[in-house]
Amino acid sequence: xxxxxxxxxxxxxxxxxxxxxxxxxxxxxxxxxxxxxxxxxxxxxxxxxxxxxxxxxxxxxxxxxxxxxxxxxxxxxxxxxxxxxxxxxxxxxxxxxxxxxxxxxxxxxxxxxxxxxxxxxxxxxxxxxxxxxxxxxxxxxxxxxxxxxxxxxxxxxxxxxxxxxxxxxxxxxxxxxxxxxxxxxxxxxxxxxxxxxxxxxxxxxxxxxxxxxxxxxxxxxxxxxxxxxxxxxxxxxxxxxxxxxxxxxxxxxxxxxxxxxxxxxxxxxxxxxxxxxxxxxxxxxxxxxxxxxxxxxxxxxxxxxxxxxxxxxxxxxxxxxxxxxxxxxxxxxxxxxxxxxxxxxxxxxxxxxxxxxxxxxxxxx
Numbered sequence: 001x002x003x004x005x006x007x008x009x010x011x012x013x014x015x016x017x018x019x020x021x022x023x024x025x026x027x028x029x030x031x032x033x034x035x036x037x038x039x040x041x042x043x044x045x046x047x048x049x050x051x052x053x054x055x056x057x058x059x060x061x062x063x064x065x066x067x068x069x070x071x072x073x074x075x076x077x078x079x080x081x082x083x084x085x086x087x088x089x090x091x092x093x094x095x096x097x098x099x100x101x102x103x104x105x106x107x108x109x110x111x112x113x114x115x116x117x118x119x120x121x122x123x124x125x126x127x128x129x130x131x132x133x134x135x136x137x138x139x140x141x142x143x144x145x146x147x148x149x150x151x152x153x154x155x156x157x158x159x160x161x162x163x164x165x166x167x168x169x170x171x172x173x174x175x176x177x178x179x180x181x182x183x184x185x186x187x188x189x190x191x192x193x194x195x196x197x198x199x200x201x202x203x204x205x206x207x208x209x210x211x212x213x214x215x216x217x218x219x220x221x222x223x224x225x226x227x228x229x230x231x232x233x234x235x236x237x238x239x240x241x242x243x244x245x246x247x248x249x250x251x252x253x254x255x256x257x258x259x260x261x262x263x264x265x266x267x268x269x270x271x272x273x274x275x276x277x278x279x280x281x282x283x284x285x286x287x288x289x290x291x292x293x294x295x296x297x298x299x300x301x302x303x304x305x306x307x308x309x310x311x312x313x314x315x316x317x318x319x320x321x322x323x324x325x326x327x328x329x330x331x332x333x334x335x336x337x338x339x340x341x342x343x344x345x346x347x348x349x350x351x352x353x354x355x356x357x358x359x360x361x362x363x364x365x
Contacts, residue, residue, distance in 0.1 A: 010067055015075050018042070026086040035090060039083045043076070070219055108223040121365040122230055122354055125342040127215050129232055132256045136249060140233060143196030145215055146173060149186030153196045155202075155321035156273040171217050171227075189217035193233035194273065197333060201322035206329050207238035213338065226351050230338040235314065236326065237331035243296035244333035245275070246311060254282050254308075257341070265305065274312025274333060275284060281305040285344060295299035299344070306344060309336030 020265065022042050029035035042050050053072065060068050117126070130140055171189040196212035211234040216229060236245070247266060254262050263283035271277040284300035300306050311334035316326035341352050346365065353361055 004024075007056050007065055007079070011053055011056050011060070011068060011072060014049070014056070015072070018049060018053075018075075023082050027081050027087060029090070032087065032090055032253060035086055039079075042079055042269055070323040090120060090299055091354070115282045118365070120362065121342050121346060121348075121356075122338055124230070124365065125345060126230060126338050129257070129338065129341065130211065130213055133232075133234060135256070136252060138209045138236075141196055141200055141210050141212050143193060143199060143212050143214060145190055145217075147188060147190040147195045149188060152188060152190050152192075155318065156194055156316050157200045157317040157321070158272045168282070169219055173221065191218050192216050192335060195230040195337060196233055197235050198318075198322060201235075201319075201324060206324065206331075207236075209236040210234065217304065225338070226355060228355075229351070231335055232338060233333070233335045235333035236330055237314065237319075239329060241313075241330040241332060243332070246313070247335070249332075250280055250309075250311065250334065257345075258282065258285055263305075266311070269310060269312075271310055271312055273315050273318050275315045277310065277312035279307055280309045280311055280334075281307050288348070308340065308344070309334055311335075 022038075025038045025041075026035060031037055034081060037234070038112060042048050057065065057069060057072065058142065061274065118124075128142050132142065135267050170191055173187040173189065192253045193212050193214055193216060196210070200208065200210050201210075215228055215232050218229075219227060236249070247264075249263050254264050262285075265318040266278040268280065269277045269342075282305070284297060284304050284306050286297055286299045311332065314331040314333050319326040319329065319331075339354055342354065343346065343351065
């Protein structure tokens with residue numbers, strides 16, 4: 001700002017122009033924000049009218065600076081006092097309005113409708129799958145996630161050199177005693193829910209039909225694998241159980257999940273704890289062509305089939321390890337990943353979406 005010819009006169013004119021109009025402006029302010037806006041127009045750091053007047057003080061001659069400065073400061077203090085007074089009055093008015101308003105019950109719920117939470121899609125899928133197997137006559141039994149190697153591998157007829165027992169596939173757990181001394185022994189985070197099968201068959205006598213669901217752990221991490229995921233394990237043991245019984249149960253399960261007439265096929269496969277073993281495919285639920293295939297389908301890779309689970313007849317060695325006579329009893333077992341079913345059910349392209357906890361994604365289910 002350029003220096004005026006007579007800075008003292010300019011300051012007095014500025015103060016006279018402001019006069020007492022600020023009081024009227026403050027009194028007319030009905031709420032705190034309006035009052036603060038009015039105050040900023042007078043004493044704002046950059047554009048306030050009184051601030052511009054104060055800036056002229058640097059041009060006042062030394063001998064006149066004291067009396068002029070005192071006058072300016074007095075005016076500034078009056079503005080600030082008026083502001084504080086009106087601010088307190090507004091707060092008091094609001095307080096009186098609250099006290100005189102119609103009373104309300106503080107225990108009533110809020111007026112804003114808050115969205116209700118829901119189960120995670122993996123848990124929704126788990127519960128629906130367990131309900132299907134309950135309807136098929138299976139009982140639900142839980143199993144521990146921290147397990148002995150014996151129940152996780154040995155009694156399931158895994159050979160000692162099986163790849164699944166390698167460190168890159170399994171999370172092993174160090175165990176310690178009350179004095180923090182290593183206990184040794186082979187303890188791990190279960191790699192499948194089949195440990196429940198071993199525990200139940202070791203404690204009960206046939207007939208039995210059991211299904212178990214829960215978290216399992218493997219050292220895998222990519223678009224279709226997670227170090228922690230969820231499985232369902234089911235098995236049935238009785239006299240004269242056949243592969244035909246297994247296919248009948250799996251067909252009923254697939255139809256309950258995906259609708260009547262869903263195609264299902266068993267392909268021979270190897271698992272240490274079943275003989276014979278099979279992979280189970282269902283007709284691709286994403287294909288729309290009459291023959292069940294379409295060139296654009298990335299889920300089934302244009303085959304018309306999607307793998308959903310593994311199964312087979314329980315190996316005689318597994319029966320023997322659990323104290324069940326394999327000459328008298330037979331049975332079948334099956335297991336599958338819940339995330340896999342959820343991804344097929346909801347069209348989810350990456351398993352990582354299920355564990356990122358993004359509310360924008362989870363709100364869609």
